[in-house]
Amino acid sequence: AQSVTQPDIHITVSEGASLELRCNYSYGATPYLFWYVQSPGQGLQLLLKYFSGDTLVQGIKGFEAEFKRSQSSFNLRKPSVHWSDAAEYFCALSAGTASKLTFGTGTRLQVTL
Amino acid sequence: EAGVAQSPRYKIIEKRQSVAFWCNPISGHATLYWYQQILGQGPKLLIQFQNNGVVDDSQLPKDRFSAERLKGVDSTLKIQPAKLEDSAVYLCASSFLRGRTYEQYFGPGTRLTVT
Numbered sequence: 364a365q366s367v368t369q370p371d372i373h374i375t376v377s378e379g380a381s382l383e384l385r386c387n388y389s390y391g392a393t394p395y396l397f398w399y400v401q402s403p404g405q406g407l408q409l410l411l412k413y414f415s416g417d418t419l420v421q422g423i424k425g426f427e428a429e430f431k432r433s434q435s436s437f438n439l440r441k442p443s444v445h446w447s448d449a450a451e452y453f454c455a456l457s458a459g460t461a462s463k464l465t466f467g468t469g470t471r472l473q474v475t476l
Numbered sequence: 477e478a479g480v481a482q483s484p485r486y487k488i489i490e491k492r493q494s495v496a497f498w499c500n501p502i503s504g505h506a507t508l509y510w511y512q513q514i515l516g517q518g519p520k521l522l523i524q525f526q527n528n529g530v531v532d533d534s535q536l537p538k539d540r541f542s543a544e545r546l547k548g549v550d551s552t553l554k555i556q557p558a559k560l561e562d563s564a565v566y567l568c569a570s571s572f573l574r575g576r577t578y579e580q581y582f583g584p585g586t587r588l589t590v591t
Contacts, residue, residue, distance in 0.1 A: 367518075395577060406480070406567060406582035407519070414577050453518050463509065463532055464580060466518030 365390045367454050369467035377475050378446050384439040384470050386454030394456040396437040397464065398428055401451045410452075413437065424448070449474045478502065480583035482568050488589045494556035497586045501549070501570030507531075508545055509580065510553050511567040519567055525551065558590045 368387045376382055388394060395414045399407040411422025418430040428439045437454060451471050455464040481500040489495050501508050506527050511519035522541065524532040527548035536543070540559070545551040555562055565585040571578040 399582075404584070406584045407569075408582075409579060412577060412579070455518070463521040463524055464511075464519070466520070468516070468518050 365394065365456060365458060365465050367456055367465055367467035369452075369454055369470050371470045372468070373471045373473065375473040375475060376444050379443050382439075382441045382444045382448070382472070384452050384454075384472070386437045386439065386467060388435050388437065388454075388456050390456060390458065392458075393432070394458060395462075396428075396430060397455045397457070398422065398426070398437075398439050399453045399455060399466075400424075401453065401469075403450075407453065410439070444472075444474055446474045446476060448472060480568055480570055480581055482566075482583040482586055484586055485584065486587050486589075488591065489558055491560055491590050492557040494554065495558055495588065496555075497553045497566050497568075497588075499551045499553070499568030499583060501551070501568070502572070502581055505570035505572045505581070506548070507571045507578065508551050509569040509571070510543055510551070511569065513565040513567055513585070515564070522553070522566075555588075558588075560590050563588060563590045 366389045397412045398410040401407050410426050411420050413420045413430045421427050426441050451469045453469045454467045483498050508525045510522040513519040522536045523543045525545040528545045543553045565587050567585045568583045569580040571580045
């Protein structure tokens with residue numbers, strides 16, 4: 364069975380500070396990994412994805428994530444957070460290219476000014 | 477390019493009533509998904525269609541939930557009868573192949589409250 368764990372339910376950072384959101388996965392092979400962001404009342408927007416190759420992937424809005432096979436992790440990072448980044452962030456994995464997504468429980472990011 | 481459309485955006489019903497949600501995927505996207513997102517949780521797949529055929533409905537409570545995708549385009553998800561625990565946001569997504577992977581695009585969701 365596949366699963367995704369996001370250990371942090373809620374994180375607060377100051378605007379301009381760096382950000383790291385944690386994601387750990389459980390899967391028997393190399394999964395396809397994704398980070399989505401969900402603003403209140405909005406659908407999920409894809410930030411970035413990893414399926415092979417370079418373990419550091421760049422996404423939209425200045426986000427990046429690093430795949431670490433030895434730690435079964437896919438942490439999301441941003442060097443300088445903006446107030447507009449406040450939202451819920453979901454890590455997800457897929458077993459194949461068109462397979463369903465298995466989501467973590469999400470991390471709510473609050474940005475203080 | 478238009479995104480995934482869903483309606484209604486909000487619905488309040490009493491338990492034991494029935495309800496239906498509609499989804500129009502992005503044009504040309506063959507794969508369509510329905511997810512259920514309960515408050516405080518990540519979305520969970522209910523059913524996946526490839527064109528008008530079901531690929532995965534293992535998590536769909538078939539005694540009360542049904543879904544169809546006629547002509548491989550629009551889809552409807554129905555709940556009959558609804559229970560209190562069905563209160564959730566129902567997300568529709570569609571996907572297409574970009575490079576070597578499929579990307580899922582999500583609609584805004586339908587927030588269902590069962591009282």
